[in-house]
Amino acid sequence: MPRIEIDLPLSLKTALEQEAARSGKDLGAHIRAILADHLKAEVHTVFQISTSGALVAGVYDREVSVGALLEHGDFGLGTFAGLDGEMVVLDGKAFQARAGGEVHEAPAEAGSPFAVVTRFSADQVGETEGVTSFDGLGAACDCFRSSNNIFHAVRLDGRFKRVKARAVCPPKPGTLLADAAKTQSEFTFEDVDGTLVGIWSPAYSAEFSVEGYHFHFLSDDRSQGGHVLEVEAGPLRIAVENLTDFHLILPETEHFLKANLDQDVAATLSSVERSHS
Ligand SMILES: [Zn+2]
Numbered sequence: 330m331p332r333i334e335i336d337l338p339l340s341l342k343t344a345l346e347q348e349a350a351r352s353g354k355d356l357g358a359h360i361r362a363i364l365a366d367h368l369k370a371e372v373h374t375v376f377q378i379s380t381s382g383a384l385v386a387g388v389y390d391r392e393v394s395v396g397a398l399l400e401h402g403d404f405g406l407g408t409f410a411g412l413d414g415e416m417v418v419l420d421g422k423a424f425q426a427r428a429g430g431e432v433h434e435a436p437a438e439a440g441s442p443f444a445v446v447t448r449f450s451a452d453q454v455g456e457t458e459g460v461t462s463f464d465g466l467g468a469a470c471d472c473f474r475s476s477n478n479i480f481h482a483v484r485l486d487g488r489f490k491r492v493k494a495r496a497v498c499p500p501k502p503g504t505l506l507a508d509a510a511k512t513q514s515e516f517t518f519e520d521v522d523g524t525l526v527g528i529w530s531p532a533y534s535a536e537f538s539v540e541g542y543h544f545h546f547l548s549d550d551r552s553q554g555g556h557v558l559e560v561e562a563g564p565l566r567i568a569v570e571n572l573t574d575f576h577l578i579l580p581e582t583e584h585f586l587k588a589n590l591d592q593d594v595a596a597t598l599s600s601v602e603r604s605h606s
Pocket residue numbers: 406407415543544545556557
């Protein structure tokens with residue numbers, strides 16, 4: 330995090346310290362909270378639309394527009410209404426990677442049933458070692474995470490030797506995610522510059538989020554992308570944001586309200602979200 334030094338009158342310093350003591354925060358955290366509130370800036374805040382369990386149960390209806398989503402964040406991932414491909418939100422733009430392999434910028438009116446976005450602001454930056462697998466990538470990123478008990482946004486930039494990715498195809502309405510994933514398209518991108526957009530979610534959130542690392546890829550030329558299944562890359566630039574303010578926006582559609590969400594979400598997701606080969 331960058332540091333700033335400022336001169337303060339003693340009276341203001343004393344008042345800040347007293348208020349920080351009352352709020353139970355340390356002085357730095359208290360001043361950051363005041364600034365974020367005053368500037369209407371969301372710091373360390375993540376917005377999630379709907380739950381992973383609703384996706385597993387086949388609730389893929391449009392819940393928010395891409396335009397509304399981008400008001401809450403400039404970085405993140407998700408999917409599109411009707412499971413029409415993978416969403417990558419990067420540098421304030423949303424991209425749609427479709428099963429046919431094409432990638433384009435999503436229009437503001439496009440709909441999403443599930444997405445996770447944040448205003449990306451790195452707390453830790455550095456460089457990873459080279460990685461040869463998805464698990465290796467996770468281990469490399471682990472060194473830059475501060476805790477297993479908060480959410481993290483993870484951005485990795487650089488040259489990728491190989492990225493195996495998938496994009497979901499729109500299934501018939503009512504199809505469960507596990508069945509929809511059987512018809513996903515898989516692609517392998519080789520020797521390409523790009524970015525991994527990732528969210529890391531704690532184990533306790535498995536009932537409503539995607540536990541562990543969830544990465545979507547986007548090439549620098551914005552022509553290749555998808556949900557990442559495997560990865561091989563040299564050292565990558567990494568930036569990690571701690572996410573401690575979690576907003577969950579639940580759909581109010583009839584489909585969501587009546588869906589049976591009492592299922593084992595985590596087991597289904599781990600088979601759907603990871604590589605099958
Ligand atoms: Zn995904």
